[in-house]
Amino acid sequence: MKKLTEREDQIMQIIWQTNGLFIRDIVAELPEPKPHYNTVATIVKILVKKGFLESTKIGNIDRYSALIPLDDYRKKHVEDIKKKYFGNSLTKMMAHFAKQEKLSDSEIEELITIIKSKKS
Known part of the structure; x- marks a missing residue:
């Protein structure tokens, strides 16, 4: 794409x-x-x-x-960014954004909830 x-x-x-x-x-x-x-x-x-x-x-x-849904385009390019700039590591990429964005406590809790829900 x-x-x-x-x-x-x-x-x-x-x-x-x-x-x-x-x-x-x-x-x-x-x-x-x-x-x-x-x-x-x-x-x-x-x-x-x-x-x-x-x-x-x-x-x-x-x-x-x-013809191409936004989610498909976004997924492809986020994957490319992850590979190119973060050694294909989602952990490194998320850590970067967590540090750069100065997440609030509620945003951190929301991310933790999302991550925990993916484990089950």
């Missing part, structure tokens, strides 16, 4: 939150300064070519929806 560029990711985040959008709707959801319609259309066509999006013709307009 290919990695998304920053702008592609921004567009995919919008599409993952919906059941599908037209290009004009994607443009409307993007932050200011909004890119030109043609710029978004070009990026969307690239995402179709990469296999991230599919288009459905409604009248003479294409509606775009995700």
Whole structure:
């Protein structure tokens, strides 16, 4: 699975939150300064070519929806980060985030609960 560029990711985040959008709707959801319609259309066509999006013709307009679910994309790239930066160690990766994020006591308890529930 290919990695998304920053702008592609921004567009995919919008599409993952919906059941599908037209290009004009994607443009409307993007932050200011909004890119030109043609710029978004070009990026969307690239995402179709990469296999991230599919288009459905409604009248003479294409509606775009995700082919790759957010969870699948996230899982793949978290695994890549774990391998590349943490020697494929989940413990090292979690320790890094625990130290960097300055977790609250309730967040630590929540993580402990999640980890314990995975053991059973």
